[in-house]
Amino acid sequence: xxxxVEASVGEEPDFxxxxxxxxxxxxxxxxxYESFTYDGIEYxxxxxxYLYNEGEPEPYIGKLVKIWEQPQQKRKVKVLWFFRPAELLxxxxxxxxxxxxxxxxxxxxxxxxxxxxxxxxxxxxxxxxTSKDSRNPQLSPKEVEVADYIFYRTFNVENxxxxxxxxxxxxxxxxxxxxxxxxxxxxxxxxxxxxxxQNGNAMTSNEGSQLCPKLNSPGPSVNITTDAIxxxxxxxxxxxxxxxxxxxxxxxGANHVTDLGAKTKETAVSAVIKDHVSSxxxxxxxxxxxxxxxxxxxxxxxxxxxEDKKLKSSNDVGLLxxxxxxxxxxxxxxxxxxxxxxxxxxAINKDKNGDSLVKLLEQPSSSPPLAVNKNKIGNSPVKLxxxxxxxxxxxxxxKNGxxxxxxxxxxxxxxxxAVNKDKNGxxxLKKQTVKADPVKLPEDLxxxxxxxxxxKNGxxxxxxxxxxxxxxxxAVNKDKNGxxxLKKQTVKADEGDVLHASGTAGxxxxxxxxxxxVQRLKKGSHEKVAKKTSNLSNGTLHKTTAVQSPEKNIIxxxxxxxVTRRPDADRSKWFAGLPWEDRMEAAHKQGSLVLLENLDPxxxxxxxxxxxxxxxxxxxxxKIVPHTSFSSPHSGQxxxxxxxxxxxxxxxxxxxxxxxxxxxxxxxxxxxxxPPSSEKPSNYAGHLFIENFKVQQQREAISTSxxxxxxxxxxxxxxxxxxxxxxxxxxxxxxxxxxxxxxxxMKATLKSK
Amino acid sequence: MSSPDEKYVEFQDxxxxxxxxxxxxxxxxxxxxxxxxxxxxxxxxxQIIPNYTELKNISQCALVEMGTPKQAKCIIAxxxxxxxxxTGMPRPVRASVAQEDMFVDRPVKPGREIKYRWVDxxxxxxxxATKLKELALKHYAxxxxxxxxxxxxxxxxxxxxxxxxxxxYGKYEQIDNVFGDGTLNRVARHMGVRLADD
Numbered sequence: 001x002x003x004x005v006e007a008s009v010g011e012e013p014d015f016x017x018x019x020x021x022x023x024x025x026x027x028x029x030x031x032x033y034e035s036f037t038y039d040g041i042e043y044x045x046x047x048x049x050y051l052y053n054e055g056e057p058e059p060y061i062g063k064l065v066k067i068w069e070q071p072q073q074k075r076k077v078k079v080l081w082f083f084r085p086a087e088l089l090x091x092x093x094x095x096x097x098x099x100x101x102x103x104x105x106x107x108x109x110x111x112x113x114x115x116x117x118x119x120x121x122x123x124x125x126x127x128x129x130t131s132k133d134s135r136n137p138q139l140s141p142k143e144v145e146v147a148d149y150i151f152y153r154t155f156n157v158e159n160x161x162x163x164x165x166x167x168x169x170x171x172x173x174x175x176x177x178x179x180x181x182x183x184x185x186x187x188x189x190x191x192x193x194x195x196x197x198q199n200g201n202a203m204t205s206n207e208g209s210q211l212c213p214k215l216n217s218p219g220p221s222v223n224i225t226t227d228a229i230x231x232x233x234x235x236x237x238x239x240x241x242x243x244x245x246x247x248x249x250x251x252x253g254a255n256h257v258t259d260l261g262a263k264t265k266e267t268a269v270s271a272v273i274k275d276h277v278s279s280x281x282x283x284x285x286x287x288x289x290x291x292x293x294x295x296x297x298x299x300x301x302x303x304x305x306x307e308d309k310k311l312k313s314s315n316d317v318g319l320l321x322x323x324x325x326x327x328x329x330x331x332x333x334x335x336x337x338x339x340x341x342x343x344x345x346x347a348i349n350k351d352k353n354g355d356s357l358v359k360l361l362e363q364p365s366s367s368p369p370l371a372v373n374k375n376k377i378g379n380s381p382v383k384l385x386x387x388x389x390x391x392x393x394x395x396x397x398x399k400n401g402x403x404x405x406x407x408x409x410x411x412x413x414x415x416x417x418a419v420n421k422d423k424n425g426x427x428x429l430k431k432q433t434v435k436a437d438p439v440k441l442p443e444d445l446x447x448x449x450x451x452x453x454x455x456k457n458g459x460x461x462x463x464x465x466x467x468x469x470x471x472x473x474x475a476v477n478k479d480k481n482g483x484x485x486l487k488k489q490t491v492k493a494d495e496g497d498v499l500h501a502s503g504t505a506g507x508x509x510x511x512x513x514x515x516x517x518v519q520r521l522k523k524g525s526h527e528k529v530a531k532k533t534s535n536l537s538n539g540t541l542h543k544t545t546a547v548q549s550p551e552k553n554i555i556x557x558x559x560x561x562x563v564t565r566r567p568d569a570d571r572s573k574w575f576a577g578l579p580w581e582d583r584m585e586a587a588h589k590q591g592s593l594v595l596l597e598n599l600d601p602x603x604x605x606x607x608x609x610x611x612x613x614x615x616x617x618x619x620x621x622x623k624i625v626p627h628t629s630f631s632s633p634h635s636g637q638x639x640x641x642x643x644x645x646x647x648x649x650x651x652x653x654x655x656x657x658x659x660x661x662x663x664x665x666x667x668x669x670x671x672x673x674x675p676p677s678s679e680k681p682s683n684y685a686g687h688l689f690i691e692n693f694k695v696q697q698q699r700e701a702i703s704t705s706x707x708x709x710x711x712x713x714x715x716x717x718x719x720x721x722x723x724x725x726x727x728x729x730x731x732x733x734x735x736x737x738x739x740x741x742x743x744x745x746m747k748a749t750l751k752s753k
Numbered sequence: 754m755s756s757p758d759e760k761y762v763e764f765q766d767x768x769x770x771x772x773x774x775x776x777x778x779x780x781x782x783x784x785x786x787x788x789x790x791x792x793x794x795x796x797x798x799x800q801i802i803p804n805y806t807e808l809k810n811i812s813q814c815a816l817v818e819m820g821t822p823k824q825a826k827c828i829i830a831x832x833x834x835x836x837x838x839x840t841g842m843p844r845p846v847r848a849s850v851a852q853e854d855m856f857v858d859r860p861v862k863p864g865r866e867i868k869y870r871w872v873d874x875x876x877x878x879x880x881x882a883t884k885l886k887e888l889a890l891k892h893y894a895x896x897x898x899x900x901x902x903x904x905x906x907x908x909x910x911x912x913x914x915x916x917x918x919x920x921x922y923g924k925y926e927q928i929d930n931v932f933g934d935g936t937l938n939r940v941a942r943h944m945g946v947r948l949a950d951d
Contacts (some may be wrong), residue, residue, distance in 0.1 A: 346771025
């Protein structure tokens, strides 16, 4: 655990060489190695590592491309660097980057690689390559999620350009070795199994381990199910999105199966959405991941019923390996009866069990942090009373005060809801809904449903696995990419709607619209999908960084829950990192430093992290404020560094508005923390110096510490200090006694403890 | 890795060996502490607790892990019985037994389950909880106030002592000057007094 970190600092960690390679050098005196063990961690060639550099706020990240020992036991490693976006600010231009994105150095020149003492290696870093490059074994979204960083672009140190092409050789190493390790089998068999039945009713069922669009490049497999839509030709196109099954072996535990079944009943007033999260055993080395079953039945009557959404995901939080393995199964059945059109995708993020959704809807404001990305088209003539429930709830945590308000107001008919956190998202949302309303033609609806579905597929399916994580935290679309992604989608949706709307508005026939739509589909479906997926995958990554939650999040009010261990509890114990004070300073500047108060003083830092995880579904770093002789015995404080400003913001707001009750009648209190000042004050009350003697005396004082003898002036003065110290101690005691009484009185009024 | 229980026991042992030292000058560094407390035993580890208050030049505190609990007790006894000076005078350094919650990186207390709940705004407890929150904030404010008051007291005393010291020093300096510039000798001759000791 983290406590060990300190212990290991300062002493020489254990070291052993591993597998030998050849000898080299002029006199054959250099022994190359393929692996070594340092401080209990086994490193292999081409591993990604942190290199800690004194004075740098963040460790460098690089790839070991050579390991050797020179005479006199000098151990060296050659490190091919990764760049953080922050290091490339001058060359980034308008290239947008993910929060956890890195750039692999390439080209030839300064900054490509360095030879460092082996001891500078500070720990392993999990960097996933999400490049679409065919040489790169693709990873599942889960694998990408758990990665500390991702990269898919390179930075050329020769001409300072960023590219998503990867050279064949970098620093004399074949690129294959630099990408994901091939130990992870890449997507092998790709089957296309879109079963399209096109007799008005299309059924697409994709069963298999993973659905991934062939085009889907950026590593992580994204499930996309295509669905068929009411017997319009459009379907075909849609399906041509090619759903491929890709079996990937993932690390056990990384499996992630989401089960989504969505049922929406026409009488949606009482739309009940059941979400279960059921956990599967991790240990099964099952071919990963996302299992999607998607059936779309469209009947001639285009009344759409979306029936039954079940989200089963696994609750295993405290996974064996400490990683959140979220297995969710995605099972969605969408039935489109003829009459109605819309069988929207349901993306349900967090809800408590079933009811919560409804609740949430009812009190959108109270549960601000819902991030739902759901594009849903619910044009069905039957109004879904539970629109919110069926539709997505997007609650922006800040700034967009309107969104929560908007949602409830929106008619159920609104074809697509794109919910975004950011303002754009909201505006879009509005637009869409506005547009959507006028469109009520059944025919149109159907077509719209198509459009929507597509989106849905994109979104919902992809999203689902993520949802759990997103649920508590708004963090989902935190970053720009995330946003952009959403935006894009929404934009697309928008287009669709626009098309739609224009069709209707112009009195254009259904056909026209359709044809347009079809065209559109044809034109862009493949690419778009590819794009989308890639975006999505990026988005996912992003999110992941913010939150990795295996479970669905449930924040239920009033329910007594147990604080569970956060999923990364055992991670990163090997890397001491920067001193906490510096990190607090940095976090304070970023606005992600929060001071939690009114904690039980006996909590440890790790428990605080668990509490934050359980209460907000946020991963954070926390440290308690150590008690001193003058701190209150009744409560403790802790500084918490959230992953981002947004996350911190949410937590603070939530604690201000809501009330997180910890045992023993302690509501958690949060405020923006400011780190302790590091500057050394020049004077200290109580240490006296005589001007002329100052220099000399100071030197002596530092070198001598002593007990005063009773026959000196010093002793007399010291007695005065002792007096004041004792008096202060009495004051504190008195104060805390009073506090204790007040608390006791107050707590007695609490009904439940 | 040892089990949580063992780790906790280990930690408790460490706490017993540790002395909490406070009223340290902010200028005190680990090496100074090590030297100062090295005379009482083996200093194993020193952890300076950062100043989390808004007051800048308030006194500092530190946790000093000694070789044995006995050494730790010895330090506490010594510092309680005699004013102990470190890096400056005359404000003495204090020492007391370290408490578990003074350690930032303390391990999790084994066997504890923390329950939490988000209180429903409609719950009657919500209001009380809100009051409790306010109370907590009030207490923090009071603590902060008392800290300031204490700090001011200290400054007052420091000033008073400083003035006294300066005054005394002035007197001594005067006397010294009288010796130094020969005035004393002149007066002695004039008065016919022998200054030199026999």
